[in-house]
Amino acid sequence: MKLSCKEVSFLISESLDRSLSLRERLGVRIHLLMCRACQQMARQTRLLRDAARRHGSSDEDSPSSGDQALSEEARARILANLQQTTRDNTDHE
Amino acid sequence: MRTDPRTTTVTEVDPARWLEEYGDALFRYALSRLHDTSHAEDMVQETLIAALQSRNRYSGLASERTWLTGILKHKIIDFIRKQVRELTVDDINALSDAATENELDRLFDARGYWIRPPGDWGNPDKVLHNHQFLDTFEICMENLKPALAHIFVLKELSGLTNEEICNTLNITATNCGVMLYRARMGLRRCLDARWCQDDNRKP
Numbered sequence: 001m002k003l004s005c006k007e008v009s010f011l012i013s014e015s016l017d018r019s020l021s022l023r024e025r026l027g028v029r030i031h032l033l034m035c036r037a038c039q040q041m042a043r044q045t046r047l048l049r050d051a052a053r054r055h056g057s058s059d060e061d062s063p064s065s066g067d068q069a070l071s072e073e074a075r076a077r078i079l080a081n082l083q084q085t086t087r088d089n090t091d092h093e
Numbered sequence: 094m095r096t097d098p099r100t101t102t103v104t105e106v107d108p109a110r111w112l113e114e115y116g117d118a119l120f121r122y123a124l125s126r127l128h129d130t131s132h133a134e135d136m137v138q139e140t141l142i143a144a145l146q147s148r149n150r151y152s153g154l155a156s157e158r159t160w161l162t163g164i165l166k167h168k169i170i171d172f173i174r175k176q177v178r179e180l181t182v183d184d185i186n187a188l189s190d191a192a193t194e195n196e197l198d199r200l201f202d203a204r205g206y207w208i209r210p211p212g213d214w215g216n217p218d219k220v221l222h223n224h225q226f227l228d229t230f231e232i233c234m235e236n237l238k239p240a241l242a243h244i245f246v247l248k249e250l251s252g253l254t255n256e257e258i259c260n261t262l263n264i265t266a267t268n269c270g271v272m273l274y275r276a277r278m279g280l281r282r283c284l285d286a287r288w289c290q291d292d293n294r295k296p
Contacts, residue, residue, distance in 0.1 A: 009278065052245070052250055056126060074120075081142065082112065
């Protein structure tokens with residue numbers, strides 16, 4: 001089975017979500033042996049998962065944390081709505 | 094756990110303090126998944142209101158932050174489900190039809206070979222600790238079509254399986270696979286263009 005780069009790129013994405021069939025695995029492996037461009041693509045595609053997790057991590061030491069915060073306006077609005085909810089709850093109790 | 098049961102009891106609830114202590118962390122968590130400031134703010138508010146209403150169920154075993162983040166996580170999945178379910182069948186088909194997709198066609202020639210081969214992003218371990226790379230990743234997430242960004246987040250950040258994504262969004266397994274592929278290729282292409290432009294930034 002001779003695969004094009006386009007087909008290999010789809011199967012690399014699929015391989016992150018399911019186990020490929022033996023036939024698919026072989027096709028990808030043979031293609032990657034001969035194609036540097038697709039080797040890069042496979043590395044990049046796999047890196048996206050780690051980048052997403054790193055970026056979405058709520059760790060304090062995450063490089064992307066710290067520079068984003070709730071605006072004063074949003075904070076005030078949320079607080080007002082919370083207090084309203086607290087009052088409503090108290091009324092019901 | 095950091096929470097000391099003697100000092101934090103179930104009845105001791107102060108939403109204003111939650112907002113003060115965890116508001117920014119919750120906001121960042123939501124923003125990194127929704128890439129929209131006002132949606133992220135809404136999620137923080139909904140989370141704190143839900144926490145207030147379900148405070149009796151908080152056991153005090155997990156830290157408050159973990160508890161609130163758990164609520165937020167579900168709020169985000171719920172939000173994404175509503176957003177994607179607003180799309181019509183035609184929208185979904187257009188998003189998951191790889192064959193007619195122009196942006197993919199521009200990556201490959203008629204025989205399916207690269208028009209512009211992917212570049213070298215540098216050492217993966219170093220790249221992942223480079224905040225400029227992660228900032229670029231953020232920009233590329235914002236550039237992605239919202240539905241594709243949403244499905245990518247459900248998969249890679251919310252930890253849903255493809256099957257759960259299909260059920261949550263009410264789409265077929267094939268649609269799901271193609272949409273994830275398009276999300277990944279879109280992100281990859283965007284990062285490739287922006288990151289490889291300036292070789293000096295590569296670690």
